[in-house]
Amino acid sequence: MTIQLGPHRIEGQVFLAPMAGVTDVPFRQICRNWGAAYVVGEMVASQAHLWASAKSQSRFRFEESDTLRVTQLLGADPDALEKAVYFAVEQGAQVIDFNMGCPAKKVCSVACGSALMKDEAEAQMLLKRLGEAARGAGVPVTLKCRTGWDESHKNAVTIAKMAADEGFSMVTVHGRTRVGGYISPVEYDTIGEVVKAVSIPVVANGDIINGERARRVLDETGAAAVMVGRASMGNPWIFRQISAYLKGDRFSEPDYRERVETILDHWQAHFAFYEEDLAVRTFRKHLSWYLQGWPNAAPALAVVLREQTGESQRQRLCDYFAAQGWI
Numbered sequence: 339m340t341i342q343l344g345p346h347r348i349e350g351q352v353f354l355a356p357m358a359g360v361t362d363v364p365f366r367q368i369c370r371n372w373g374a375a376y377v378v379g380e381m382v383a384s385q386a387h388l389w390a391s392a393k394s395q396s397r398f399r400f401e402e403s404d405t406l407r408v409t410q411l412l413g414a415d416p417d418a419l420e421k422a423v424y425f426a427v428e429q430g431a432q433v434i435d436f437n438m439g440c441p442a443k444k445v446c447s448v449a450c451g452s453a454l455m456k457d458e459a460e461a462q463m464l465l466k467r468l469g470e471a472a473r474g475a476g477v478p479v480t481l482k483c484r485t486g487w488d489e490s491h492k493n494a495v496t497i498a499k500m501a502a503d504e505g506f507s508m509v510t511v512h513g514r515t516r517v518g519g520y521i522s523p524v525e526y527d528t529i530g531e532v533v534k535a536v537s538i539p540v541v542a543n544g545d546i547i548n549g550e551r552a553r554r555v556l557d558e559t560g561a562a563a564v565m566v567g568r569a570s571m572g573n574p575w576i577f578r579q580i581s582a583y584l585k586g587d588r589f590s591e592p593d594y595r596e597r598v599e600t601i602l603d604h605w606q607a608h609f610a611f612y613e614e615d616l617a618v619r620t621f622r623k624h625l626s627w628y629l630q631g632w633p634n635a636a637p638a639l640a641v642v643l644r645e646q647t648g649e650s651q652r653q654r655l656c657d658y659f660a661a662q663g664w665i
């Protein structure tokens with residue numbers, strides 16, 4: 339199945355979810371290399387006064403590797419969101435995604451993210467303004483939401499219909515309510531109801547952890563694609579694994595040597611993107627994810643995570659890989 343977002347054609351059904359603090363430019367590049375068909379950047383606040391911060395700047399930024407550039411906006415002020423759409427497009431965004439899924443109680447001092455699903459009139463107004471702004475800026479706009487606020491307020495169908503009516507090109511549903519956080523069982527049936535209710539492509543998100551799960555969710559919901567979040571952390575080959583499973587192709591898990599190559603490529607891209615101090619600190623979490631459960635990794639990781647410069651971090655990492663015979 340091919341998804342068309344305005345002029346952009348997406349080939350493939352396995353997407354990378356936006357994850358603040360994780361899906362930056364370098365990680366998106368690695369996931370693309372391993373077959374992610376569509377990747378979304380980390381959410382960025384719509385208030386203009388926050389755009390000068392280093393964090394926002396890096397989230398609005400794109401590189402050559404971002405073949406389709408998607409910026410996710412978070413906010414509840416229609417004027418600010420409208421300005422943010424134009425600003426994001428000036429920075430290179432080719433698609434705008436609107437976040438109605440973030441569960442944080444108060445983000446940027448106003449209720450936004452999934453809190454917007456609680457107030458349908460407010461949601462409708464914002465979707466309308468965003469639809470208009472995106473048309474004005476000449477880019478498609480998409481929505482990411484949850485199934486609702488809580489068990490007794492599940493309104494993903496209503497919200498998705500509103501988005502479709504306002505000209506949104508795609509909707510991704512994380513199959514949990516706001517109250518369900520990240521751990522309640524995923525309601526794939528609600529995602530299926532959204533698919534039936536709208537004619538735009540629907541992407542199913544929540545606990546897509548392997549090919550079997552992806553196949554089942556696509557079959558049960560009728561969704562156009564699946565979106566993988568946490569299962570990709572330290573595990574970017576999951577995109578190739580799931581895609582192969584969906585096509586009925588053989589897939590062999592990459593061996594340690596191949597994984598090591600990916601880690602070192604990621605390290606390289608990460609240090610090319612961030613200044614060194616930040617790069618050293620922010621790469622630690624990726625290393626902890628990558629090396630989880632690897633032979634003799636715990637003592638090696640303890641050493642690597644203590645290093646304070648890029649070069650020494652890389653050197654200690656390579657010492658470990660060499661001791662295992664992988665490089």
Ligand SMILES: Cc1cc2nc3c(=O)[nH]c(=O)nc-3n(C[C@H](O)[C@H](O)[C@H](O)COP(=O)(O)O)c2cc1C
Pocket residue numbers: 355356357358359360379380381410437439440482512520543544545546565566567568569
């Ligand atoms: C660390 C982290 C950061 C996240 N940041 C965002 C974000 O910036 N925007 C967004 O729409 N969702 C965000 N999410 C939610 C994910 O996109 C996804 O909907 C959720 O993790 C469920 O998918 P999964 O079960 O495959 O992880 C985040 C999730 C995690 C774990």
